[in-house]
Amino acid sequence: MDPLTGTGWMTSPSAGDAIWLRAEEPSAAAGARRQAVRMAERLGFAGERLGQIQLAVTEAATNLAKHAVQGEILVRIVRTGEEAALELVCVDRGPGITDVPASRLDGHSTSGTLGLGLGSIERLADRTGMHSLPGAGTVLFAGFSRLGGRAAAAPGPPFAGLTRPIDGEEECGDAYAARLDGGTVYAMVCDGLGHGPMAARAAQEAVAAMREAVLPARPIDLLRLVHQRLGATRGGAVAVAAVDPAAGAVRFAGLGNVAGWIVGPDRRHGMISVPGIAGAKTRTLREHAYDLPRDAVVVLHSDGLTDKWDAAGRPGPSRDPLLIAADLLRSAGVRHDDRCVLAVTTAGRR
Structure with a gap:
């Protein structure tokens, strides 16, 4: 059964189309990257677009491992009509981000992360969102279509x-x-x-x-x-x-x-x-x-x-x-x- 069965329809992904991974150690980035590549290749992602996904997943998982408490990342396939996309969802339970706008700037880094800033994920993805509450935690998602390009990305369902x-x-x-x-x-x-x-x-x-x-x-x-x-x-x-x-x-x-x-x-x-x-x-x-x-x-x-x-x-x-x-x-x-x-x-x- 397809997770999305046509325009305006959405259902839960099947077990093979979604995986949750802990991101609490530096090695977590490699594991998350492998899973994202595996799913992206199933959807026909290749070349530069596949490399962009690898970069975004690495940055997201590395930030979770270095800065978050109980960081986790979901990699899943979502479908709408005949189109399919890869989606990342990151969650953690602290410490939160005190300056969200700064975290989106390229070059913003602490503790030796890639230095690309979470803004790099926003730039590479077709759709993103982030919410952080200091002392509580952060959630972030990013969706990637095969062709890419925010201008071509259709609004999602409500x-x-x-x-x-x-x-x-x-x-x-x-x-x-x-x-x-x-x-x-x-x-x-x-x-x-x-x-x-x-x-x-x-x-x-x-x-x-x-x-x-x-x-x-x-x-x-x-x-x-x-x-x-x-x-x-x-x-x-x-x-x-x-x-x-x-x-x-x-x-x-x-x-x-x-x-x-x-x-x-x-x-x-x-x-x-x-x-x-x-x-x-x-x-x-x-x-x-x-x-x-x-x-x-x-x-x-x-x-x-x-x-x-x-x-x-x-x-x-x-x-x-x-x-x-x-x-x-x-x-x-x-x-x-x-x-x-x-x-x-x-x-x-x-």
Whole structure:
């Protein structure tokens, strides 16, 4: 199953299309570079463009190893329609960057890094984003198309997600799917019961149900489709949201402990799920409607992220949804479990 199945569609990458690497030692740069080259060559990257990816990955991993606490880098393939791109996501838990503009300047370096500055990554990539909070940590992402060139890069969809398997597993038991249809984003997160291949199968069946659904549709009807589809699996927790900025509304239906939030600049509002397991006998499903404030962000996440996070200090609603998802995974993804977060932005869409 392709991670992206057409314009306006996005789903979780398969296990072979994404790898998380620790970047806490100088040798981490070589390992991250090898993985990035392996995936980039699968997509047809070659020559100068492949060299640019190697340079960017080396700079990112070297900075994490030298300056960060618990630095990690995700290398993954993302697809949109018939096009595919390579994406890097870097996260750490401190110390943060006190002067973000200076860190973007070529030649800016401390402790003997390449001296290219994080600005070199921004220049080489088609799309980037960075958010840092002193004392807490930094997140950075960079996306690379095969041909390159920021001017030719099309705007991405108003949603992005991240998954990470529990330590020791290659497949993640959590998955997400999102689709933009007629101005409304339909977003789904499934947390398959347990971990490993069987949990991943349940989560991917939920994704398949979303792919096959006819839109527009009510979230409760989409949840019913997922519930029926998971009957032949071990089941899972599922949440579905329909985010309609033009109407200023979110409709939400959840079964189990996947969390749904409407996030404003300084506060967040939780959405209600009913207890149960999708794919097993459960109580009556319910759908709830909520007001959607202007420029709010809608977030769904599995219980691999704690729900005790604060809306303050996070990337603003006009930032890239991948940056918002990465920051939340970094700060709230502290539980020993599969992790998944999906962010839907609405800034400028009303």
